[in-house]
Structures are given as structure tokens and as C-alpha cells.
Amino acid sequence: MRSFTLPSRKAVQAALLFTVVTAVALVAGWPLADVSAAAGVVLALSLFWLLLDLWHGSRAWKRAPLRTERKLPNAFALGVPTVLTLGVVNEGDTPWSVEVFDEVDPRFAFEGLPQSVTVPAGGRADIRYTVTALRRGVARFGVTQLRCRSRGGSLDVLRSVGESKTIRVYPNFAAVAGYAWLAGDRRLAQIGIKTYAQRGMGTDFRQLSEYRRGDSIRHIDWKASQRHGKPIVREFQDDRDQRVFFMLDCGRRMRADEGTREAGGSHFDQALNALMLLGYVALKEGDEVGAMTFGNPPGEQRDFAPRKGIATLNALMNRLHDIEPGATHSDYLVAAQDLLRMHPKRALVIMLTNFRDEDAAELKPALRLLRQKHLVLVASLRERVLGEIAAQPLREARHAVEVAGAHLFQQSRRDAFAGVVGNDPLSIDVEPAQLAVALVNRYHAVKKSGLL
Numbered sequence: 319m320r321s322f323t324l325p326s327r328k329a330v331q332a333a334l335l336f337t338v339v340t341a342v343a344l345v346a347g348w349p350l351a352d353v354s355a356a357a358g359v360v361l362a363l364s365l366f367w368l369l370l371d372l373w374h375g376s377r378a379w380k381r382a383p384l385r386t387e388r389k390l391p392n393a394f395a396l397g398v399p400t401v402l403t404l405g406v407v408n409e410g411d412t413p414w415s416v417e418v419f420d421e422v423d424p425r426f427a428f429e430g431l432p433q434s435v436t437v438p439a440g441g442r443a444d445i446r447y448t449v450t451a452l453r454r455g456v457a458r459f460g461v462t463q464l465r466c467r468s469r470g471g472s473l474d475v476l477r478s479v480g481e482s483k484t485i486r487v488y489p490n491f492a493a494v495a496g497y498a499w500l501a502g503d504r505r506l507a508q509i510g511i512k513t514y515a516q517r518g519m520g521t522d523f524r525q526l527s528e529y530r531r532g533d534s535i536r537h538i539d540w541k542a543s544q545r546h547g548k549p550i551v552r553e554f555q556d557d558r559d560q561r562v563f564f565m566l567d568c569g570r571r572m573r574a575d576e577g578t579r580e581a582g583g584s585h586f587d588q589a590l591n592a593l594m595l596l597g598y599v600a601l602k603e604g605d606e607v608g609a610m611t612f613g614n615p616p617g618e619q620r621d622f623a624p625r626k627g628i629a630t631l632n633a634l635m636n637r638l639h640d641i642e643p644g645a646t647h648s649d650y651l652v653a654a655q656d657l658l659r660m661h662p663k664r665a666l667v668i669m670l671t672n673f674r675d676e677d678a679a680e681l682k683p684a685l686r687l688l689r690q691k692h693l694v695l696v697a698s699l700r701e702r703v704l705g706e707i708a709a710q711p712l713r714e715a716r717h718a719v720e721v722a723g724a725h726l727f728q729q730s731r732r733d734a735f736a737g738v739v740g741n742d743p744l745s746i747d748v749e750p751a752q753l754a755v756a757l758v759n760r761y762h763a764v765k766k767s768g769l770l
Contacts, residue, residue: 323372323473323474323475323476325472325473325474328472329368329472329473332364332472336357336360336364340353340357343356367470367472368472368473370470372468372473374468374470375466375468375470375473375475379466379475379477381410382408382409382410382411383479384406384407384408384414384416384437384464384466384477384479385406385407385409385479385480386404386405386406386407386462386464386479386480387404387405387407387442388402388403388404388405388420388459388462388480388483389402389403389404389405390402390459390483390485391485392485393485393486393487393488394449394451394457394485394486394487394488395451395487395488395489395490396451396452396453396454396487396488396489396490396587397450397451397452397490397587398450398451398490399448399449399450400448400449400450400451401446401447401448402420402446402447402448402449403444403445403446404418404420404444404445404446404447404462405442405443405444405445406418406435406437406442406443406444406445406464407437407441407442408437408438408439408440408441408442408443409440410439410440411439411440412439413436413437413438413439414436414437414466414467415434415435415436415437415466415467416434416435416436416437416464416465416466416467417432417433417434417464417465418431418432418433418434418435418445418462418463418464418465419431419432419462419463419465420447420459420460420462420463421459421460421461421462421463421482422449422459422460423457423458423459423460425451425452425453425455425457425487426449426450426451426452426457427449427450427452428447428448428449428450429447429448430445430446430447430448431447432463432465433445433447451487453487454487454488454489454587454590454639454640454641454642455486455487455639455640455642456484456485456486456487456640457484457485457486457487458482458483458484458485459482459483459484459485460482461478461479461480461481461482462478462479462480463476463477463478464476464477464478464479486636486639486640487639488635488639489587489590489591489593489594489635489638489639490587490591526539526542526550526551526552527550527551528548528549528550528551529543529548529549529550529551530551537551537552538550538551538552539551539552560605560606560665560666560765561605561606561607561608561624561663561664561665561666562596562597562600562605562606562607562608562624562665562666562668562761563607563608563609563610563624563657563661563665563666563667563668563692564593564597564607564608564609564610564667564668564670565609565610565611565612565653565657565667565668565669565670565671566589566590566593566609566610566611566612566638566670567589567611567612567613567643567648567669567670567671567672568586568611568612568613568614568641568642568643568644568648569612569613569614569643569644569646569647569648570613570643570644570645570646570647570648571585571643571648571671571672571673571674571677572584572585572586572589572613572643572671572672572699573585573586573643573644573645574672574699574701584643585672585699585750586642586643588699588750588751588753588754589670589697589699589750589753590638591753591754592670592697592753592754592757593609593638593670594631594634594635595754595757595758596668596754596757596758596761597609597630597631597634598628598631599758599761600761601626601627601628601630601631602628603765604626605626606624606625606626606665607624607625607626607630607631607634608622608623608624608625608661608665609621609622609634609637609638610622610653610656610657610660610661611638611641612648612649612650612652612653612656613643613644613646613647613648613649613653614641614644614646615644615646618644620637620638620641621660622634622637622638623661624661624663624665648671649680650671650677650680650681650684650685651680651683651684651687653684654684654685654687654688655687657688657692658687658688658690658691662691664691664692664693665692665693666692666693666695666761666764667688667692667693667694667695668695668697668757669694669695669696669697670697670699670753671696671697671698671699672698672699673696673698673731673734673735673738673747674731674734675730675731675733675734675735677738678734678737678738681696681738682737682738685738685739693744693764693769694742694744694745695744695745695746695757695760695764696738696739696742696745696746697745697746697748697753697756697757698735698745698746698747698748699748699749699750699753700731700747700748700749701749702749702750702751704724704727704728707720707721707723707724731747732747735747744760744763744764746760
């Protein structure tokens with residue numbers, strides 16, 4: 319346990335007052351010998367008091383040191399404010415006045431530190447402060463710094479107590495929790511997700527049930543109807559042995575920032591949020607979910623083999639939560655070849671990228687190769703700033719040039735994207751905030767139509 323001793327504010331003020339009084343006495347003409355003698359006595363008494371106060375405080379600390387109890391969640395979500403509780407426990411018989419500062423990881427913004435509290439004898443004092451994760455990955459909360467006031471009030475002792483702890487910062491899984499709540503309450507339309515009637519609409523047989531008005535006549539099971547003496551229909555469900563596979567671009571295009579963290583973070587953060595939400599939806603539907611990254615520096619690619627079960631979502635988060643886009647170029651063709659070699663089974667392949675018109679020559683052959691085996695959905699992230707520039711009012715002459723340039727760039731991008739994906743109705747080019755809802759709707763459309 320480290321400690322460092324400093325004079326308290328009161329001690330500094332007393333020393334300043336002593337200096338002023340001594341100077342005034344000399345200016346007033348008091349004999350130098352008398353002033354020196356008086357000053358020596360005061361200094362000796364002050365030094366004695368400081369040593370006595372230090373000894374007494376050290377003795378009290380050794381007898382019953384303060385300890386801290388920090389309550390941390392199992393994980394943090396990116397951009398979500400979290401209230402933490404830090405308890406300072408005093409098992410001694412005298413109170414302590416302390417100033418508390420918790421060592422928060424630099425990837426967090428925080429409010430409410432430091433705080434000054436008095437810890438009663440034989441009791442505890444709890445402080446609460448708010449942290450907000452600004453970056454994904456592994457974060458470290460260090461020890462707690464206590465600035466303890468000595469019994470006599472002349473000294474402040476800085477002490478480091480407690481233990482450091484590492485904790486993971488995941489993509490914003492609040493979107494997944496919100497989807498689960500909305501799905502349970504049939505309110506998905508509130509976030510723009512379309513739902514489809516499931517009774518008799520899939521391709522896998524589910525069960526026999528009594529005919530209800532609106533059921534398709536072609537689904538009537540005549541043998542079962544004759545046996546039960548009433549109309550019986552076959553119910554079907556969506557195929558539950560299908561596979562959804564994500565190709566996540568980690569190249570330099572995905573480093574584009576969407577402005578403030580409140581707006582949802584970078585392109586890459588938004589893509590991860592959408593990946594996790596659709597992964598949850600697909601797993602709930604009984605499908606397999608897998609993922610791979612491309613565009614990483616050599617040796618840093620991530621691969622997640624497809625699997626079923628809702629527990630897969632946690633494993634997928636653990637695999638991808640700390641990855642960040644790099645400064646390298648994304649080779650679409652090599653990524654497509656890697657996917658076909660490692661995962662040849664037919665799947666709905668969702669490529670999350672940030673398309674630019676100069677990428678057309680590389681992306682088009684990669685899609686042609688992937689479509690030989692898979693159903694491919696290209697999800698491109700469009701910069702929000704382009705729409706803001708294009709929609710700005712024309713208050714000055716330069717605004718006309720900016721608006722025209724934005725519209726020209728957007729049209730060029732649309733033409734290039736259409737030229738790459740062709741007549742594919744699945745692929746999308748949307749702003750990051752719209753990506754999650756758009757992907758879930760495309761997934762539902764694929765399941766409903768039986769394309770996979």
C-alpha cells in the first residue's frame with residue numbers, strides 16, 4: 319500500500335499567517351533577536367505538533383485501516399451511462415475525513431469524482447459516480463485513492479487502497495434487450511421492424527391444428543380432417559437449419575466517425591450493434607450464426623464458426639468486442655475466397671462495409687464468386703454528414719456549391735452501388751443509425767420468401 323504525506327490546507331494557511339506576522343513584526347521595528355527567538359519557538363512547537371499528529375494518524379491507520387468495496391457490473395455497454403457504487407468501510411473506533419478518487423480507465427468519461435465524505439467509526443460511507451464507456455475492449459479500473467485528514471488536521475495522507483480489476487466493454491447490447499422486450503410485447507413496429515404472420519407461412523412442417531377463418535385451403539390435411547370429423551390444417555414454420563454469416567469489414571473505410579458518441583459512435587460501432595441485434599434475432603429463429611472479419615492487418619483476422627443456441631450471442635460478443643478497424647485496405651476478393659474455403663455450406667452472407675465508388679472494380683468479382691454458393695446481402699454504411707450537407711439551407715453562395723457537390727457525390731455513389739449489386743433487392747446502402755432495423759427487415763423477408 320502506497321502512501322504520501324502532504325501538509326493540509328489549514329497547515330499551509332497557518333504557515334502563511336506565521337510568515338505574515340513575522341514580516342509585520344520586523345517592519346514594525348521589533349528587535350531581530352526577539353523575533354528570531356519567538357519564531358524558533360513557534361517552529362519547534364509546530365514541528366512537534368506535526369510529528370505527533372503524523373504518529374497518531376499512522377497508529378490509528380495501522381490499527382484499523384480503511385478499505386473499499388467497489389461494485390462493478392459484469393460488463394459495460396458502449397455509450398451507456400452506468401452508475402457505480404464505491405463503499406469506504408471504517409472498522410476502527412474513530413471517524414475519518416477522506417477525499418475519494420477512483421482510478422477510472424481512460425476509455426471512460428466520468429462524473430462525480432472526487433468526493434469528500436466522513437466515514438463514521440465502525441461504519442461505512444457510499445459514494446456514487448457515473449461512467450460512460452467511449453471505446454470497446456478491455457478496460458481497467460485501478461486502485462482507489464484516499465486523501466485522509468490527520469486527527470489534528472495538519473496533514474493530508476494520500477493512500478492507495480483496494481485492488482485493480484479488468485472488465486470488458488461490449489457493443490451496445492441495449493439494442494438487443496430492447497428488441498427482446500418489443501418482440502415480447504408485439505411492438506416491433508415502434509422501431510421500424512416489420513413482422514409477418516407465422517401460421518402456415520413457412521416451409522418446415524410444425525404441427526396440425528384446427529382450421530380457422532383465413533387459413534389457406536391448400537394446407538388442409540384431408541386424412542386428419544376425416545379422422546377428427548372437422549377441418550384440420552397443417553401449420554408450417556420457417557426453416558430452422560439455415561445459416562447467417564457476417565463478413566465484417568475492418569479496413570480503413572470503417573474508421574469514419576459519425577460525430578458525437580450520443581449519435582451512436584463510429585461506423586464500426588454501429589455495424590457491430592447491428593451485427594449483434596441480427597445475430598440475436600437469427601438465433602431466436604433457430605438459425606446458425608457465424609462471422610469473420612477482413613481488412614485487418616495480417617494475423618489479426620477473427621473467425622467465429624457458425625453455431626446455434628442463444629448462448630452463441632455471448633460467445634460472439636466475446637470474440638468481437640475488442641476489435642477495431644485498422645488503416646489497411648480491404649481486399650474483397652481475398653475475403654470471398656477465404657469464406658468459400660472455410661465455410662462452403664450455403665448461408666445468408668451479410669457483408670458489412672463502407673462502399674465507395676472506387677471499390678466497384680474489386681467488390682463486383684467478389685460478389686460474383688460468393689453468389690455461386692451463397693445468398694449475399696451487401697450492407698453499406700452511408701456517411702450521415704453527406705445527407706446533412708445536401709439538406710442544409712442555402713444561406714450563402716458557398717452553400718450552393720456544397721449542396722451541389724454532396725448531391726453529385728451521392729448520385730455517383732448510388733450509381734456505382736447499383737452497378738455492383740445489380741438487380742439484387744436485398745442489398746442496402748443506409749446511414750449507420752438505420753442499419754440494424756434494415757438488416758432485421760431483410761432477414762425476415764428472406765425467411766418469409768424461402769430464398770435461402
